Amino acid sequence: MTRIMVVAMAAALALGAQTREVAITIDDLPQGGGDHGALGVAGVRDMTRKLLAPLRGIPVIGFVNACRASDLGEAALDGILRMWVASGADLGNHTCSHPDLNTTPLAEYTADLERGEPAVTRALGHRPVYFRHPFLHAGPDAAKREGLSRYLAAHGYTVAPVTLDNSDWMFAAIYADALARKDAATAEKVRQGYVPYMESIFAFFEARGREVAGHDFPQILLIHASRLNADMIPDLLAMMRRRGYRFVSLGEALKDEAYRLPEDYTGKGGFSWIHRWSKTMGMKPKGEPDEPAWVTEAYGKLGR
Numbered sequence: 001m002t003r004i005m006v007v008a009m010a011a012a013l014a015l016g017a018q019t020r021e022v023a024i025t026i027d028d029l030p031q032g033g034g035d036h037g038a039l040g041v042a043g044v045r046d047m048t049r050k051l052l053a054p055l056r057g058i059p060v061i062g063f064v065n066a067c068r069a070s071d072l073g074e075a076a077l078d079g080i081l082r083m084w085v086a087s088g089a090d091l092g093n094h095t096c097s098h099p100d101l102n103t104t105p106l107a108e109y110t111a112d113l114e115r116g117e118p119a120v121t122r123a124l125g126h127r128p129v130y131f132r133h134p135f136l137h138a139g140p141d142a143a144k145r146e147g148l149s150r151y152l153a154a155h156g157y158t159v160a161p162v163t164l165d166n167s168d169w170m171f172a173a174i175y176a177d178a179l180a181r182k183d184a185a186t187a188e189k190v191r192q193g194y195v196p197y198m199e200s201i202f203a204f205f206e207a208r209g210r211e212v213a214g215h216d217f218p219q220i221l222l223i224h225a226s227r228l229n230a231d232m233i234p235d236l237l238a239m240m241r242r243r244g245y246r247f248v249s250l251g252e253a254l255k256d257e258a259y260r261l262p263e264d265y266t267g268k269g270g271f272s273w274i275h276r277w278s279k280t281m282g283m284k285p286k287g288e289p290d291e292p293a294w295v296t297e298a299y300g301k302l303g304r
């Protein structure tokens with residue numbers, strides 16, 4: 001055995017020996033995150049089944065946009081959300097129509113949020129506990145930021161932060177477009193590029209999280225309910241396991257003191273809570289890896 005092989009094996013063992021924790025959160029139910037392909041009820045059901053099967057036994061929470069599924073009809077949406085609950089997932093509110101807090105008056109935004117609640121409540125059998133901001137936009141100015149915080153607290157919502165923020169939605173949009181055009185080569189290129197990109201996000205935020213919080217803590221991953229993730233979830237889970245992760249619920253992750261760090265970011269950006277904490281501490285900014293240039297380019301050509 002060469003010296004390089006020994007070193008590589010030792011590094012792999014050290015990596016595997018670490019126990020890391022991650023909570024998996026999936027946004028834009030029943031279908032979204034760049035995947036705007038018109039699948040119809042049967043197609044969304046198939047996608048949901050495929051996405052959920054490898055996640056059985058793994059704590060996961062899905063964030064719902066009930067109004068974005070209006071073309072499916074209420075009964076179909078209820079059925080799809082019941083699939084999530086039946087497979088052991090929790091559900092949270094992601095507003096009804098995915099408005100942008102940066103450009104939507106607060107009263108309109110909270111009215112939309114409220115409209116998103118009944119479908120989630122019907123599926124869960126109780127009101128949702130967690131709220132996830134669309135675009136991770138939590139307040140472009142102090143009035144909106146504080147106004148929304150007060151609204152959420154008064155209505156019993158806990159904010160669901162994200163630490164492992166990424167551009168899965170760009171890959172998903174290119175993938176959906178390739179599937180629609182029956183462009184097998186591009187679909188394969190997306191599948192090949194996706195997990196290595198996601199692994200670069202994990203590597204970055206693991207190190208940056210330690211720098212900012214001073215210790216390793218349970219990460220919170222954001223991915224979207226897309227055909228890309230339905231097809232790639234086994235590989236994504238394998239990557240996380242290879243990095244030494246075990247899966248915890250969002251509630252369990254939030255028990256870590258990292259999530260008590262002061263966070264007063266006010267602005268139009270939508271990004272990882274690790275960046276919000278670092279900004280609040282006055283640390284020099286450090287950004288996560290970009291998606292590959294071909295992804296940026298292909299996404300740009302979609303004209304979204």
Ligand SMILES: [Zn+2]
Pocket residue numbers: 027028094098133134135
């Ligand atoms: Zn979303």
